[in-house]
Amino acid sequence: MTPAGLSATRARRADQEKPGKFICGICGGDFTRRSNLDAHTRSHLGVRPYSCTECNGKFGTRSVLNRHKRALHPDRA
Numbered sequence: 001m002t003p004a005g006l007s008a009t010r011a012r013r014a015d016q017e018k019p020g021k022f023i024c025g026i027c028g029g030d031f032t033r034r035s036n037l038d039a040h041t042r043s044h045l046g047v048r049p050y051s052c053t054e055c056n057g058k059f060g061t062r063s064v065l066n067r068h069k070r071a072l073h074p075d076r077a
């Protein structure tokens with residue numbers, strides 16, 4: 001027996017116990033904010049609650065919608 005195995009186990013556990021993390025139950029991605037995780041989870045489910053008022057395009061997050069508006073409807077932004 002060597003202490004190498006023990007220290008490896010301890011390092012792995014410390015890595016799993018990072019505080020303030022929100023983990024995606026689908027892909028395991030980690031997020032520092034609950035809202036970011038929620039938006040990310042919606043992207044897995046194909047839910048797109050934000051719709052463009054100019055072209056009826058549908059988007060998963062407000063930031064993606066805003067980016068779309070600036071790109072495709074710059075005169076409306």
Ligand SMILES: [Zn+2]
Binds near residue numbers: 027
């Ligand atoms: Zn995910």
Ligand SMILES: [Zn+2]
Binds near residue numbers: 056068072073
């Ligand atoms: Zn649009």
